[in-house]
Amino acid sequence: MAGRLRSEASAYLRQHAGNPVDWWPFGDQAFEQARLRDVPVFVSVGYAACHWCHVMAGESFEDQATAEYLNEHFIPVKVDREERPDVDSIYMSATQLMTGQGGWPMSVFALPDGRAFYAGTYFPPRPQPGQPSFRQVLQAVHEAWEQRREAVETTAASVAQALAQAGEANRGLLGDLSVEPDGGQPLPPGGPAAEWGPVQVPSGEAGGTDHRAVLEEAVEVLSGQEDTVFGGFGGAPKFPPSAVLHFLLRHAGASRSDSAQRAAGLSARTLLAMAGSALYDQLEGGFARYTVDRRWSVPHFEKMLYDNVQLLRVYAQWAVQSPAGAERDLGCSVAAGTAGWLVERLQLSHGGIASSLDADTVVDGVHHEGATYLWSPAELRRVLGADDGDWVVSVMCVGERGNVTANRSTLHPGRPLDPDERLRWEGLRPALLAVRQQRAQPARDEKVVAGWNGLAVAGLAEAGELLGRPDLTAAAAAAADYLLSVHLDDSGRLARVSHDGAAQHFEGLLEDYAGCAEGLFSLYAATGEGRWYRAAEGLVLRAEAVFLRDGTLRDQAVPAAQVSAAAGAVPPADPLESATPSGTSLFAGVLATYAAYSGSVRHRELAGRLLGYLNRIAARAPRAAGWGLAAAQALAAGPVELAVTGQSAAATALIAAARASGSPGIVVARHTADPRREETAPLLADKPVPADGALAYVCRGMVCRRPVATAAALLEELGAAGN
Template sequence: MAERLRNQASAYLRQHADNPVDWWPFGDAAFAEARRRNVPVFISVGYAACHWCHVMAHESFEDAATAQYLNENFVSVKVDREERPDVDAVYMAATQALTGQGGWPMSVFTLPDGRTFYAGTYFPPRQLQGMPSFRQVLEAVSSAWRDRPEEVETSAAQIAAHLASAQAGNRTLVGTLGLATGGAGPLSGEVLEAAVEAVAEQEDPRFGGLGGAPKFPPSPLLRFLLVYGAAGRPASGTAAAVAGRTLETMARSGLYDQLEGGFARYTVDRAWAVPHFEKMLYDNAQLLRLYAHWSRSAPTGDQRRLALQVSADTAAWLARRLLVDGGGFASSLDADTLVDGKRREGATYVWTSEELRTVLAGAGADADAVLSLLDLETGRMEDGGSTLHFGRSLEPAEEQLWQRSRPALLAVRDRRPQPDRDDKVVAGWNGLAVAGLADAALALADAGDPDGKAAGLLDLARRAAGYLLRVHYRDGVLVRVSHAGTASGIEGQLEDYAGAAEGLFALFAATGEEQWYRAAEELVLAAEQRFIADGVLQDSAVRTDQLAAAQGSISAADPMDGPAPSGTALFAGVLVTYAAYSGSSRHRALAEALLAHVQLVAARAPRAGGWAMSVLAQALDGPRELAVTGSDPVLMGRLLRAGRAAGGPAVVVASGPGGETAVPLLRNRPAPDGGALAYLCRGMVCSRPVADPQELAAQFRGTGP
């Protein structure tokens, strides 16, 4: 029945191609069919790695009777939230307005014009603990559509008005851009100190991280804490300490794959022991970069080694599990594994103590000693298996014992059934992966790179960047997704343009190869043109009629972070970076205008403003610009290492021979023949150039000339 889904880029849509439900992809044709038949539209939103999406699919969408009722009374639309974040955002807002909560699978009922009149999330096949069955919901919605059309219209109008009001709120937060960009007022860092204090109050004193269960890695916020922690400002010590405790706790927990690397999306418990097992590119791209940054600033040698190990292993996991032909990275690995024809959540990853003993003894390891490292009880799941969860720091000898034991356990686990992969490539997330790989390569190289991994990570970053520009970017437009080397579907969102630019700037900083700078510059300028209309920043350059109707024809970019940074925050960040490289006061002013909302949200909702707060902290520091020019690669390398170590994660770095260059920061920065010089600047105004790494470090500390 669902032939329309068979050749879609989204694995989630393809998973439903054999359902008896007559699915349509989201688009004008589906809503036109609903108008022709005079039936409501049922929109089911999920994603390929979602456990409960699979559950509802098996219980309801694979059921012939349920499918028949849907086909007779609705036009059914299947949406991958990762492919269509614009659709997901609008209908998630409607669902939360109606129910007070949200999640996936999301079940939304709309008029043929796209306006919501009823919504929920997962519905079971039978009535359960006061929750209606899915069939009961369908029958009630169908009855209301048929017998009470005035009530349906009233509900749709009220929900659209509510969403319009929320969009007006976003417009107020972000403000009006364009000619007003110079009038946002001077940036102030006082609110950042209040944000750090608010975060410290939310820290879990027993298990680390923020709040209780479920626990998500607060990646955008951790970026802020690391940037602010290196800034030498009030509360910098608190910020660095909270970030360090959170990063160390996650690295020793069941959230992190202790055998292969890579992080699950979240844990269902407060102790970080039992994950929801899907692994997302956007989480891991951010986290491998965060651990690379922490490896420079962590206070102890053991923590710095742990940070480098986690960063390197997470990068290796990306290459092993998510790399697709051509160099891009796939979106995710599923939470479930198909075992004997049944989907089981986390089946690939969990162990019984008997299984662990058998493998370890067979490998000649001291099984009792290895098992004593693990907290299998806290990591125990309902089926009796356990995650590999330490829940504490390891002593150096314990760490060595675990590293010796990993290969044997991983070899056995690799022979188990493995979770499915969603092969679609998302532009913005790949940009974050490029940035993470580039910064991880630098961190390894600066630490001596004893295993020779840095060059391989830089090559992965180059290949992913090349894939984005070759496959996703055409005729000045960045396409959001590709599959099997072909881009398709909607234009990229603001987060895609800005995320890709973030990665390209990071790759230029790591390599000095100007092609990446030029591509990043082109994306920044394109985003400025495509996502600002009449002074209003938008998340989408093109909006469908249905989504416009659903939110009362008012839209604006949402500046608040989710698990990944918002498009607004990412765009502000690349604008600050671009202004530092180019000297463009106009783009600096635009960035400052986009950061004005931080004053309102930082202390009240710091977890939703982390990336923008990190950009504000960077901007308040200048940002500091490091230009290294010359023809001696060894001395240039030493100066760059010293600058990265002293400058923290927010320093903007450029290197090259000087002379003719596409990068204004490098122009008119001469170096002696056969030598090299480092210029530390703010706003293109530089301190005396130096050729000694120690003198450069002193300039960063404010103690040098």
């Protein structure tokens, strides 16, 4: 029965191991059972932190009668969307095609070959106006399967054909990425070879494209989409625009143009709004997934690793780009709070970082959304006393009538606190946090996802450097060590997911390889340790071998047969972004970084070619291309290459000055006087280590300007280089 799920890496799957539903994990065995029994497959997709997934589980999957009907007439398959984004993506596309909307839990009915023919999201246990019950859906699907099989198969064929057309359209955004015939072969033994698989880039295209006009147009479109009342973009529900903020900060640091000033204002207003909102946990740090309202006051309480690592990076960079004062102080505070929460609550003892905290808190066996985080006025007065309690009630928007439950609310000021308010709040916060930590806590999903951990390594490494926090750099190194020792095998193959120190069999997607390379390059920049550079280089080159074939980029090395059938046999390659950067945009970014370190013109040209889709999408939907725009902004600047040699303290001071300049996507290599450090990146070649102090070389395309020894001179050189 559902005991099949007990040993799965996914906490979400293990949550369902005790259901009376006879769940199978996604795979060939489940679909073969459907073929042998001649029944459809019911694919239920969700994730551990999902509130409505818990609701449907309690109402339907734990109901004995419903489970018996489901077991008799279907093969039930449970999928963690975070573990298998390939499965989630194609069935979400099918769901949106058939219903016009999507979400989780997702409920899909498929043929034994994997093609979808009916889909929806949450179904209630009893009929509601305009919505059938889950039992009614099951009965209707079973009846159609038994009595109208030809129509079912026709629908499945039509859906697969439509998804194939959509897949071809996505591939059309990327265009042709032709490589030589042997470009798809495995890397030669003994390490990367410069001549391996050269990319044929037509002259005047790709790497030679000037993206500046596209970048400025994206800023203009984003300006028109801003919520000028409450900050951020769009209405309810309101999500943190993490990748877009990454781009806006890079654009703001690129020049002093009107467009750069507009980007600086856009990013600052959004960052200020989020910092004072209920999206940000004012007691412990860390961000919720989104708010259900436009005012940022009622969060959907799950806390996801992928949101927090991106926002950690953004707030740290905003802090150093801001002049001394309130904005810099706030940026440092939010970055430090988010990093502290991430290390304290998500980093596991082996160094890997868990995926999420649940939206729900289980109290007396019952799921309550956000229960850990809510306060009533009476509770605040009881903990803090009447005077301080009343002050918090007033400043943190806690009314006698709650904004989440009848009498309980989130804590959030809804605006930046003034210095006196912040001082008083920081004095009261520890007492409230101590009380909150005694409450029941949300569950943690302890599966480790490679790509998200790679982004976490990048965020922690950069925050450690920018905030002067070596403990954060050490946390980044621990996570990187875990990835290399557990997720990466001797052949260079990267596993997407691990649990309890053991990697699972499913190979990482393009986003995993590129995300890990992004983190390792950032850690190399922060530490100068050559092992991180070598590991990042290996991931970039293997990703090129595995995912770039026959002139096209693929998100997945070898799609599962059922995913391929559902997609109409078109290999998935979607450059557009949602909550996380797409594999395409991440890969373009690390290719640009690798080219800056190595001097590889071929890889720089490939990065530019991959970003060609921005010309077709950035002006229409810039919020679906934030990371790609950020990568293009770095390419437009060079990227600027900074090689620093010399004494550690002096080198660190020069690098800090360069980081604060806001130079977009600046690539840093350092070689200190420590004899144990080795010159790894070619960018450092032939750059001597001075006996005293440090020297900084500003380069573009491996062509370097004269070395300088002071921060002031370095800033002049960065300005001369176009930044």
